[in-house]
Each structure stands twice: as C-alpha cells, then as structure tokens.
Amino acid sequence: MAKRRAPAPSSGDPAPLIRAIPFLGGAPAEPPRLTYRQRQDLLAIATRLRLPPRLTLYQEAAPASSLFVVGEGAVKAFRDLPSGKRRVAAFLFRGDVFGLAENGRYLNTARTITRVTLFRLPIDKLTELLRHDAELQFKVLCKVTHELREAQRRAIVVSRRDAAGRLAMFLVMIKPHLDDLDARPETIQLPMSRSDIADYLALSLEAVSRASAELERRKLVKFEDRHTARVLDEKRLVALAEAV
C-alpha cells in the first residue's frame, strides 16, 4: 500500500508529492526524498485537486490517462468481484501514488474516503519526464518496489485464518501511514469504515466486528468511537500481529 510518513513537511510545503523509500534491491541508502527541482518538474505537469469524501475518481477498466499522488486525506482502491464481494486493494495516504493500469486501463476503482488533496499527473507527460530524468525515475522505481514489498506482506496478512490476528496486523501496519493529527501516539485514527476494513482483510463485516470485540476483551485495544482506536498494550498487539 503506502509509504512511511515524513518528518513534518516544511512550513507551507505545497506538495510533499512522492516520498521515495531509500532502498531498491538493497542499496544501503539512496536519496529518500525528491529534490526541490524534481518536485518543481513534477508540479509543472501536475494538476492539484481538492475533492470531497466519497467521490469516485475513476472506475475499474476505464481508460487510464493519469497517475495520482495523495497530498492529504485518504483514498481507497478497490475492485468489485463477480460474486458481489468487494476487495480493497489498498488504502492510500499522504505521499502515496495510485492509478496503476494495465493495457491502458485502470485495474481498480478509486474513491475518496475523506476530503483529499490530490496531484494528478498525465501519464504521457510523466513518462516523458521519467525517460529524461534517470534520478527521478530511480526514486519512482524505489517507490514502486516498496509497494511491491507491501503487497507481498499483505498477501501474507490475508492468508491468516483468525480474524482477530488479521485485524491486529491491519492496525499495526496502517499506523505509521496515518497522519495522526492528535498528539497521542497510542491512538489510531481510522478514516475508513468497518466495512472497508472487512473488504481489505477479506473478512465479513460481522467478523471484523467480532474481532474488534475480541481485541477489546483481551484489553489490547479500545475502540473509543467508530474511527478511533486506542492501543492499550502495544507489545501484545504487535505480538499477536506477528504471530502468523
């Protein structure tokens, strides 16, 4: 899915854009962030969008013309299966890129969860830019590689059997991706609904609900309200998450 959070963007930072992850195959320390210049280049071809919640950005299989970068807020990328089930492929937060396509068509449907700021990059212009700026492209490559790792990890999560364990993994995995606006580091603000979480974890809504209840019973997490989880016992929560 996403990307580690950055150390508070500088003052009036208009576009944190892509925050590439340091390591490709294993090079110890690559430039983690875009240079000012690269950012300018990207901004030059980007359109900035401010959008309300619950807005569909594009539909699965629609012709793909743009790549998106999240500036602020939360987006989900999902696919509806023939059976009527829905699978959320990823939740996207600040700095995440989405709009993956195949044969010129989007693979998923993308929809805003909260109010968001997005940057829209026309594919053809972006391609052009990447072909000419190997350094920038390298950062993008790092980013994509990182997403690949996350996707592999997620496949492992979903392969677990027990619902409580999956939910614990979800909480632990998603925590670093969120901009927790509030100070308390032990609380997790979940912008998405239970039902979205269920679709992400490949569980039924009821199973997620029961799993939440179980985590509370075990005193690992307290769900203060629908969108706020407070971690009571991080150690044991992580232990449960990792007990695959």
Next chain:
Amino acid sequence: MAKRRAPAPSSGDPAPLIRAIPFLGGAPAEPPRLTYRQRQDLLAIATRLRLPPRLTLYQEAAPASSLFVVGEGAVKAFRDLPSGKRRVAAFLFRGDVFGLAENGRYLNTARTITRVTLFRLPIDKLTELLRHDAELQFKVLCKVTHELREAQRRAIVVSRRDAAGRLAMFLVMIKPHLDDLDARPETIQLPMSRSDIADYLALSLEAVSRASAELERRKLVKFEDRHTARVLDEKRLVALAEAV
C-alpha cells in the same frame, strides 16, 4: 510473480534476461524487450550460474548484494513464519527477476526447484547502470510495476475461501509463465510439489490434494502425474477461476 512468455528466443540466444512488460501506468505500447545493447550492458555486469535443484540461493534476512534473473528453470521465493507455516511469495520462471530486499537484506528465502540457469547482477553495479540508462531503467520500472499488479491479483486469489477455486486460479495464472517444452498446449508442467502449491495458496497440503481430486471429479483437469496437469475443459476452468 512473473512475466509473460516470449516467442521462442532467437537461435543461440545466450541471455533473454529481463523481458519487460509494455505498460507502466497505462502508456499504450512501450518497448517490450531489451535492445541488443542493453542486454550486452547487463551481461557485462552479470555472472551466469548453472545450479542444481533444491539449492538455497540465499536466506531471508541475509545481506543482499545481488539481484537475480532467471534464464531457465524454476525458483521459489518463500518465507517461513513463526508458526512453522511457510508462505511462498512467488514462483519464478524464465525472465523473472528476484532478490527483492529491504534495508539491504533479503525479504525471502530463494530456492531452486529444478535445475536452473541464473544471471546474478550485483546491486551496486546495476544501480549504477540504471542511473545512467533511463531507457533501460524504464523497462525495469515496467517490469516491477507488472509484478506489483500480479501481487495484488494474488492477494485476491488467496482471499478466496474454496480450495478448488484457488487451485483453478493457480493453474490459470501460472500457465502462461511456464515454458511448456512439449507441444500440447493443454498440458501444464508443474515443476513444484503439491506442498509448494499449498504454501503458495495458503492452504494445507491436504486441502490441495482434495481440491485436485475435485477438479478431476468435475472433469476440468486431469492430473496425469505429479507434475503434469492436462486441462480438459478450459472454459469451465477459467470460469471457476474467475468466479471469485
């Protein structure tokens, strides 16, 4: 996981190396294959290896210094979980790249399944090369992007409940990746064991076995021997695979 098969490598072709997939974000038709020159550049930094079956190439968490490309044969990349279960992250075939790392350490363990020919590319030299050849890097980017799509797809596969459906998906997904040496297009040569398939599909070995029996009962596939499956009714097999 992998990559579409190529149209029979030219005569004495010593290194088909990476076969990049045409589309990044959605550009309609990018150069699908490496140029002769790019191939030479890669070969210049590559070591060619011929290895026996069941050889561990590297262990999870070992320091990562090289990326690998499959020239011929089959490799599996897997992770052993604390519970003792094993999850196969990917099967790799001709043209596939593996050796993904994080923080300079391999994420998975890689092991040969059959006898293989591999190309080993030192990360640092490869990085250097990519930074200077934006076109080549672009092809790599396309490749990684493609793997990402496959990983997302796989996450959907594994999220299915029924074993027979998962196995059907596996067969359908893996078919184009194999070099079926024999002429008959309806047979699938599976180099890996049932147990490997189980680890890939996140099922128990027994469940895979029963699922195989069910596919035979339904007359979709005939398992001629342990490593050979003959597709009897492709239409219905695909239908089952897609009935997620």
Next chain:
DNA sequence: CGGACTATTGAGACTCCTCAACTAACGTGG
C-alpha cells in the same frame, strides 16, 4: 528391495460466513 519423502483419504474440531434481528449513529428536513 528398502527407506525416505510425497501425496491421498478419513474423522472430528475450529473458524468464519450467511441470514436475520436489533441497536447506534448520522444527517436531513420540518
């Protein structure tokens, strides 16, 4: 031919899914 490994088959336990009823929260309009 033996031995180790791989695969199949059966029985019972466990977990989640589905269906259904109920409760809580939200937001719209009077």
Next chain:
DNA sequence: CCACGTTAGTTGAGGAGTCTCAATAGTCCG
C-alpha cells in the same frame, strides 16, 4: 432543536469449509 429515515455496526444461531491429526498409499533414489 427534534423526529425520522437511512446507513453503519453489533450480536446470535446455524451451516459450510478448511485445518489438524492420523493412517494409508504411492513414488523416487540409492
């Protein structure tokens, strides 16, 4: 500001499917 309707989430009961354990059969290799 409150009532109402709609959506989101909780809880219970029964059924479906896989997992585990265990025993059996088949296969590969020396």
